[in-house]
Amino acid sequence: MNSYNCMSCPVCQQGQIQKHFKDEEVTYKGHKKVFENYPVLACDNCGEEFVSAEDAKPFDKELTAFQREVDGLLKPDEIRTIREKLGYNQTEFARLLKVGAKNFARYETGTSPQNRYLDWLMRILYEHPETIRTIDPGKSIAEDRFDMKYHMQIETKSNMY
Numbered sequence: 644m645n646s647y648n649c650m651s652c653p654v655c656q657q658g659q660i661q662k663h664f665k666d667e668e669v670t671y672k673g674h675k676k677v678f679e680n681y682p683v684l685a686c687d688n689c690g691e692e693f694v695s696a697e698d699a700k701p702f703d704k705e706l707t708a709f710q711r712e713v714d715g716l717l718k719p720d721e722i723r724t725i726r727e728k729l730g731y732n733q734t735e736f737a738r739l740l741k742v743g744a745k746n747f748a749r750y751e752t753g754t755s756p757q758n759r760y761l762d763w764l765m766r767i768l769y770e771h772p773e774t775i776r777t778i779d780p781g782k783s784i785a786e787d788r789f790d791m792k793y794h795m796q797i798e799t800k801s802n803m804y
Contacts, residue, residue: 658688662698669706674713678702704753716762719753725769726751730782739779740764 652658667681682698685691711718717725726736737747740761749755757765768775775782 652686654691655689658686
């Protein structure tokens, strides 16, 4: 254990905060995942544990991927493929879906999961690209983008919601 900048404990005010690594188990909707070597700050007096935002950041994408998997949501690369096949850049697709451009970028980078309704809408647009004309009447869809040889398999889960 190394001292964490000689910081005193904000709980007991007597101990020193020290950083150590442990396996941290997370449960989400009844599913468990273990994060190995998870950095934890702990008081050497009262035992209170903390996690700094900076230390947790590398695990955020892994946690989001776990949540997506449990919820049966599209993965970031699937979202990007759908957007590109439909001929939109991130900003245009975000506008079409009625979400902020920064939020949409987070879905594609894996730092934040999309909600299930947005996920369903993207799946529908992918499977039935002609429906884009209902949402975006000015958009022309190149039919060759949806040639079967380019068709991406998106897993359909019957127990999604």
